[in-house]
Amino acid sequence: xxxxxxxxxxxxxxxxxxxxxxxxxxALSWGLVETSKELxxxxxxxxxxxxxxxxxxKYKPHVVAMEKVFFASNAKTAISIGQSQGVMLYCxxxxxxxxYEYSPAHIKKTITGLGRASKKDVQRSLRxxxxxxxxxxxxxxxxxxDAADALAVALCHAIRLGNDEKGGE
Amino acid sequence: xxxxxxxxxxxxxxxxxxxxxxxxxxALSWGLVETSKELxxxxxxxxxxxxxxxxxxKYKPHVVAMEKVFFASNAKTAISIGQSQGVMLYCxxxxxxxxYEYSPAHIKKTITGLGRASKKDVQRSLRxxxxxxxxxxxxxxxxxxDAADALAVALCHAIRLGNDEKGGE
Numbered sequence: 536x537x538x539x540x541x542x543x544x545x546x547x548x549x550x551x552x553x554x555x556x557x558x559x560x561x562a563l564s565w566g567l568v569e570t571s572k573e574l575x576x577x578x579x580x581x582x583x584x585x586x587x588x589x590x591x592x593k594y595k596p597h598v599v600a601m602e603k604v605f606f607a608s609n610a611k612t613a614i615s616i617g618q619s620q621g622v623m624l625y626c627x628x629x630x631x632x633x634x635y636e637y638s639p640a641h642i643k644k645t646i647t648g649l650g651r652a653s654k655k656d657v658q659r660s661l662r663x664x665x666x667x668x669x670x671x672x673x674x675x676x677x678x679x680x681d682a683a684d685a686l687a688v689a690l691c692h693a694i695r696l697g698n699d700e701k702g703g704e
Numbered sequence: 705x706x707x708x709x710x711x712x713x714x715x716x717x718x719x720x721x722x723x724x725x726x727x728x729x730x731a732l733s734w735g736l737v738e739t740s741k742e743l744x745x746x747x748x749x750x751x752x753x754x755x756x757x758x759x760x761x762k763y764k765p766h767v768v769a770m771e772k773v774f775f776a777s778n779a780k781t782a783i784s785i786g787q788s789q790g791v792m793l794y795c796x797x798x799x800x801x802x803x804y805e806y807s808p809a810h811i812k813k814t815i816t817g818l819g820r821a822s823k824k825d826v827q828r829s830l831r832x833x834x835x836x837x838x839x840x841x842x843x844x845x846x847x848x849x850d851a852a853d854a855l856a857v858a859l860c861h862a863i864r865l866g867n868d869e870k871g872g873e
Binding site for chain 2: 575576580581604605610614615616618619625627628634
């Protein structure tokens with residue numbers, strides 16, 4: 536089972552691919568899809584759609600786990616988050632890949648045991664799962680958080696699958 | 705100049721096509737793109753993208769005028785509005801059609817003279833511009849408001865173009 540985690544955003548979308556074979560969970564790849572502020576919103580969405588489609592062709596994920604945001608500091612931010620979510624949901628539906636959405640609190644709780652865990656806590660848990668290779672990729676340290684969040688939501692889905700399997704035994 | 709007005713939504717998207725030849729402005733077509741609540745969000749966005757693309761192929765609009773919402777009663781609503789906006793912006797960018805966005809207050813002010821005009825006021829102004837044919841289409845009276853809002857934003861853009869032309873003389 537190959538799971539693609541997505542932390543959607545217009546400027547920066549984090550992605551993370553993990554493979555789950557029975558008990559074994561490993562991180563295959565993670566990184567960022569970034570778009571230029573110089574472009575119109577529509578062109579940025581074309582870039583996002585095209586880059587995510589490339590990742591789908593390359594890794595052929597069976598399923599997508601996406602961070603679902605219900606909360607935003609204001610309506611403008613919420614609408615902007617919604618716009619990139621909409622393009623993602625369209626992209627995955629076009630590629631016939633089911634999307635599972637998890638709230639940030641649920642992801643944190645599943646991975647660290649604490650719904651209000653900090654980004655550092657989440658990244659520490661990711662390293663304890665996947666090993667010390669989980670750190671900032673070469674294309675910039677500042678936005679590594681988004682790639683880590685994408686790995687985290689993918690891991691959250693993998694753990695849920697594991698629990699469902701156990702529950703079914 | 706053929707202008708396509710859009711009032712985006714996930715359940716119901718209103719559209720309205722108007723033609724502007726110098727001083728003459730006429731409404732060509734208006735209606736709704738509706739999606740089923742039974743479908744996943746991703747599949748609803750596929751339906752929206754596909755229906756809007758059909759309208760683009762049929763009418764070949766030169767430009768799109770879209771209602772831009774900055775405000776929502778809560779983050780969940782704002783994110784939902786953003787999702788369908790994102791799919792629309794992606795669709796028009798893919799079709800290489802520029803999108804002009806106008807706030808509801810700006811549209812009302814331009815068409816009725818009053819930024820806080822009611823839906824009835826807007827529809828009365830539409831009828832005084834386009835004639836009495838501007839009424840509920842056969843596919844339901846309840847959502848005619850969305851088609852009327854789409855015609856209103858298209859008309860708002862046409863009036864702006866007219867003012868720009870006068871200003872340039």
